[in-house]
Amino acid sequence: MKVMIMGMDGYLGWPLSMYLSGRGHDVCGVDNMSRRKNVVEIGSWSATPIKPIKRRLEAYKEATGKDLTFYRGDLVEPSFVDVVVEKEKPDCIVHLGEIPSAPYSMIDVEHCNYTHVNNVIGHNNILFAIKDHVPNCHLLKLGTMGEYGTPNIDIAEGFFEVDYRGRKDKLPFPRQPGSWYHLTKVHDTWNLMFANKIWGIRATDVMQGVVHGVMTDDMVNDDLLTRFDFDEVWGTAINRFCAQAVVGHELTPYGKGGQTRGYLALRDSMQCFKIAIENPPDEREYRVFNQYDELYSVNDLAKYVSKVAEEYGLEGKIWNIENPRVEAEEHYYNPDMEHLPNLGFKPTYTLEKELHITLPKLMEYKDRIEAKRDSINPKIKWTA
């Protein structure tokens, strides 16, 4: 299958390109390299020393004999998107080419707007290019479980049956996102649902949980590593805790630490994408996949990191700090997750198992984390 990966140079895009290529798919991709620039902007870098895209592609060819086709360009440019989609005529587009940071979007009006334009306009351009050139293409769009927020009822998988004042309807499950970034993902979701309605674009809308881990089996040497961000802006809570453990800093959950989310190992994220790609939606179908494996609170994450860190001789003291975000720190959380298991998804790596791979790998690059340790503590606040 010809698969085009938007955001090929990213944390997920790079390992997914190798994963799909290694499993018989013809993979091409697009990136504007903005993630590298945006991490430098806030004074940090990836703990893993990632190679320039050119070297990545060469190293993959050396290791496997396989070619990955790469286009450098910006999804915000409609003509660029139009041209690459028309040229490659993919059977499936995996759209990972968005700015994925809540704190980055919260810095100021410029970062809020940049995230909006990059994510929403880039996605619009993909929708129009599919409509114009590959109307039967399957769009696998990356959303986030964070779109739903933390309602006091079960979270359905995209749609729910509503019984209201004696009448019934099946409606989109309400979204209550918690940052400008999360809002842009919600905007994309509604735009995709509409494009499906009017043009029949077949789509899988993936509400993914937080992905953890840094290694996949395709990373046979360090030239093939993916990025691992650990700063307050680009690092997830797990990544920050791992980095803190490696450099001997206390692990710092925000607030009470009861914020509960869905988590998924990097390898299992790859597995989920592959299942969705190889089992595309029907013609004109729009489907939503909630994509996660385990539920943890932020305090749980800290405890697991602390426990595994001690096995490697690291100290992992936990020190809850003031929460820079506006979010519920204790809440109900029970999202459905049936569509992917029904297609055969079986998780293979728990958080604890994955940490036994991630932590020793990060210890190899302790000096890189140490050099940017100041970037871990939160400075960006949600309140006025």
Added chain:
Amino acid sequence: MKVMIMGMDGYLGWPLSMYLSGRGHDVCGVDNMSRRKNVVEIGSWSATPIKPIKRRLEAYKEATGKDLTFYRGDLVEPSFVDVVVEKEKPDCIVHLGEIPSAPYSMIDVEHCNYTHVNNVIGHNNILFAIKDHVPNCHLLKLGTMGEYGTPNIDIAEGFFEVDYRGRKDKLPFPRQPGSWYHLTKVHDTWNLMFANKIWGIRATDVMQGVVHGVMTDDMVNDDLLTRFDFDEVWGTAINRFCAQAVVGHELTPYGKGGQTRGYLALRDSMQCFKIAIENPPDEREYRVFNQYDELYSVNDLAKYVSKVAEEYGLEGKIWNIENPRVEAEEHYYNPDMEHLPNLGFKPTYTLEKELHITLPKLMEYKDRIEAKRDSINPKIKWTA
């Protein structure tokens, strides 16, 4: 009260500026004049010969002795918005400064993206300016009843109580908008709800029905008229039918004509805004007003226009044509509307009564409609 009207030169912005000024408020406003340009772009113009903004302001001063302060500038520029809000320090901002056309947004990717950036980024800039300079300012933001779409259950006023699998929550009512334009309004709604949550911006989010009519009592001479669009892109169904009746063209409802929506006379829209402004939300409150008076199907509109047109010697044959849109042509529609009546709103003009003012006024400008009569028939299609 100091009121700042974003979109002062528009169909609603201009009469609202006069209406509020005449009732003791200190009114300033902003416009980038894009509506005039965008109507010319698609080959049409306002049936009423509207004056340049400079002349409008002079004519209002001549008629009333009152000054309106005007800033020409683009809400998409964050620094401009920041400066005018800081300078004027309004007690209330009425945000009408958005591109309001569904068909315009459906022309192609450029018009879709232009509508997105203009509406969403302009609104974001207002939110940040309020947060930074007038945190207690009341933002009265214009949304649309079209955000809700046509669900098979009653439409709540912003939020609804959900009972799902034995648990309860009060959640944002799901939106199912029917064009890129309507989607941008939904995006704004979620963004405003979030700004309220994190910064406590006090806000009235107005889900307004379709406004009809062209005259208010402040229009004491024709230099003070507001615009009246009648083409397929900028004209509502009522406006198109009125224009068709005036030039002897069949009235052309789209499809079966069972599409039902909420409608409101221009004068009553002014009344609603005034009530909301003079009864602001509490500190940190976010409230939603469904703002309409009567429910009509498109066929009902055609029948009323036809009936009133005949009283003025016009023929108003009805000829349902192929629907260029993707929308339900027969559906349940029962939106709540309690918040404004609870604050004292009493509608004063039915559709039929308003048509007795609108049609004779348009007959004065029959030649202007005749000159652009080709712009009425639909060419922009929703499908691929």
